[in-house]
Amino acid sequence: MQVHYKTFGCKANQYDTERMRQALEAAGRGVRSSGLEDADLCVVNTCTVTNQADAGARRFIRRAARRNPEAKILVAGCSAVLRAGQYRGMPEVDAVVEGHDPAAVLAESARVLAPTLPQLGTRRSLGRGHIESVAAAVLRRRAGATRGWLKVQDGCDRKCAFCATRLARGASRSRNPDEVVAEALTLARSHPELVITGVHIGHYGRDLTPRSTLTALVRRLLDAVPGPRFRLGSIEATEIDDGLLDLLSGSDGRLAPHLHMPLQSGADPVLRGMRRWHTREQYRRRALEIAARVRPIGLGADIIAGFPGETPADHASTVSLVRELPFSYLHVFPYSPRDQTAATELPGRVPERISRERARELRELADEKGRHYARKQGGHEVEVVMEGTGGTALTGDYLRVAVAADRPPNPAVLHRGRLSRDGSRVSISGEAPTWR
Numbered sequence: 001m002q003v004h005y006k007t008f009g010c011k012a013n014q015y016d017t018e019r020m021r022q023a024l025e026a027a028g029r030g031v032r033s034s035g036l037e038d039a040d041l042c043v044v045n046t047c048t049v050t051n052q053a054d055a056g057a058r059r060f061i062r063r064a065a066r067r068n069p070e071a072k073i074l075v076a077g078c079s080a081v082l083r084a085g086q087y088r089g090m091p092e093v094d095a096v097v098e099g100h101d102p103a104a105v106l107a108e109s110a111r112v113l114a115p116t117l118p119q120l121g122t123r124r125s126l127g128r129g130h131i132e133s134v135a136a137a138v139l140r141r142r143a144g145a146t147r148g149w150l151k152v153q154d155g156c157d158r159k160c161a162f163c164a165t166r167l168a169r170g171a172s173r174s175r176n177p178d179e180v181v182a183e184a185l186t187l188a189r190s191h192p193e194l195v196i197t198g199v200h201i202g203h204y205g206r207d208l209t210p211r212s213t214l215t216a217l218v219r220r221l222l223d224a225v226p227g228p229r230f231r232l233g234s235i236e237a238t239e240i241d242d243g244l245l246d247l248l249s250g251s252d253g254r255l256a257p258h259l260h261m262p263l264q265s266g267a268d269p270v271l272r273g274m275r276r277w278h279t280r281e282q283y284r285r286r287a288l289e290i291a292a293r294v295r296p297i298g299l300g301a302d303i304i305a306g307f308p309g310e311t312p313a314d315h316a317s318t319v320s321l322v323r324e325l326p327f328s329y330l331h332v333f334p335y336s337p338r339d340q341t342a343a344t345e346l347p348g349r350v351p352e353r354i355s356r357e358r359a360r361e362l363r364e365l366a367d368e369k370g371r372h373y374a375r376k377q378g379g380h381e382v383e384v385v386m387e388g389t390g391g392t393a394l395t396g397d398y399l400r401v402a403v404a405a406d407r408p409p410n411p412a413v414l415h416r417g418r419l420s421r422d423g424s425r426v427s428i429s430g431e432a433p434t435w436r
């Protein structure tokens with residue numbers, strides 16, 4: 001039995017796909033196919049961050065059914081939660097799992113594949129206990145990747161007006177720290193870098209008894225899991241405490257000096273419309289404090305251009321904040337309405353052409369700042385993790401660099417090297433010593 005996996009969206013979704021893959025493989029339900037054409041089952045893990053993301057999943061499903069009409073198609077993920085009826089109504093779709101539960105994916109795949117499984121001789125008993133043990137198992141590796149995703153929580157308690165993710169994923173739920181450590185120990189056997197991810201990791205531990213924090217979890221991971229470099233996934237600027245900054249600056253690179261802190265807008269009226277809880281000044285002050293305490297640090301942010309009600313003065317305020325703060329890269333998206341979110345009700349829709357123009361201006365500025373940051377790091381010794389087979393690697397502070405080496409570097413370990421003067425290339429000098 002061969003299974004093709006297609007993932008849309010964020011790292012949390014990619015992690016969830018790996019859990020689904022692991023559950024199917026552990027139950028003898030099949031191995032990853034070399035391509036869509038060879039698959040008996042196609043698992044589509046959807047994203048709902050914009051209407052386009054939903055539309056992209058539907059397009060993929062139709063294309064997949066044309067390219068391989070024999071394969072069964074199972075749809076899961078965030079979009080499947082909010083648009084289950086639409087997917088069930090598609091003639092190409094054989095099963096819908098509303099969410100990311102590997103046990104549900106396993107059960108549904110058994111249902112749709114049941115007629116073919118006995119002939120293939122791969123059917124196993126699917127007792128309830130078996131399903132639960134598969135679902136509870138820690139993720140062992142992220143197939144085909146050097147960087148592993150370590151998901152520590154799911155869901156979000158905030159209510160940003162543009163966000164459908166929280167509707168699909170529900171309230172914030174933290175994983176038990178013992179389970180996180182066990183998973184990290186397992187993933188560390190296959191990945192030289194682990195990215196601590198989730199939907200809202202800054203709220204990690206608030207729902208646990210006893211209550212805990214992300215900082216306590218990271219400290220424990222650094223102590224208990226020898227070997228890999230850790231990196232924080234996206235985290236809100238206002239939720240980064242001083243303890244976390246101490247770990248970023250004092251762990252000798254084991255916690256990568258890189259923060260991705262969503263900004264969304266640099267104008268207070270827009271932030272209020274977005275129902276963000278922080279002001280421009282709160283973000284600005286924290287970003288400057290962080291940059292002063294952790295040197296060097298790769299700083300990134302998400303920005304939405306053309307949110308309803310955004311005036312030219314609001315946009316100019318965002319541009320000036322971006323100019324002032326030491327960002328090394330930005331992810332800029334023109335606003336795109338997502339139904340079922342509060343933002344669609346807001347007045348002051350910005351024409352698409354203007355949103356795109358504002359996004360372009362911000363991206364150009366981000367590119368300029370990125371080149372400036374890379375030049376500043378040029379000539380420095382760095383530790384890099386290889387990325388796939390594409391001949392690129394990532395530094396701790398999140399510079400993506402071309403790799404120059406006498407022979408292909410071992411992707412299973414971190415490498416030491418020196419950056420070129422413009423910071424765009426690394427010359428590998430050897431393997432980095434592993435942390436104890």
Ligand code: SF4
Pocket residue numbers: 156157158159160163164165166199200
């Ligand atoms: S913080 Fe806002 S944007 Fe982020 S997941 Fe929560 S509601 Fe969505």
